[in-house]
């Protein structure tokens with residue numbers, strides 16, 4: 001595995017090795033030993049799978065407050081997505097800055113999103129499937145959300161947005177009272 005730094009500290013692109021033969025492909029999604037130098041503390045508590053039927057749909061932007069703040073490792077298993085992380089760490093020099101990457105079933109890339117970031121994605125094809133590894137179990141009480149179309153973030157989604165959940169549509173817009181996540 002190779003780890004590529006993004007412009008936002010600790011937000012990493014993880015390049016897995018695609019082993020191909022006449023039957024198809026094999027890739028190791030996670031390995032404690034290979035991640036030890038970067039994050040020796042990583043322990044996955046919950047692994048989720050989501051399926052998004054329609055191109056243009058956006059899920060997010062989601063995060064969890066402490067003590068349920070979570071790191072996530074994301075891999076696109078089917079289709080293609082534009083995956084976005086927003087730095088919400090209180091005091092971060094890149095506070096409220098976002099970084100997006102394209103992940104797809106044909107790409108060896110995964111997105112390692114540390115605690116204190118919001119996460120969301122847009123389906124760039126129909127029938128997208130994602131695998132999420134989380135270091136903390138989902139906690140409705142600690143869940144926070146930002147609007148995918150918040151002008152303060154100005155996330156450049158590649159396609160017109162076709163579908164957003166009721167919950168995500170009603171996430172709060174950022175204002176001066178939002179100080180971020182204290183980790």
Ligand SMILES: Cc1cn([C@H]2C[C@H](O)[C@@H](COP(=O)(O)OP(=O)(O)O[C@H]3O[C@H](C)C(=O)[C@H](O)[C@H]3O)O2)c(=O)[nH]c1=O
Nearest residue numbers: 046048050059060061062119120121132137138165167
């Ligand atoms: C995460 C989770 C959700 N749920 C329930 C809550 C809702 O009734 C339903 C769907 O939840 P939600 O609308 O939050 O799911 P997504 O919008 O796909 O959120 C996911 O996609 C965005 C981009 C993320 O970053 C989140 O980590 C990830 O959960 O499953 C559970 O029962 N258990 C769980 O662990």
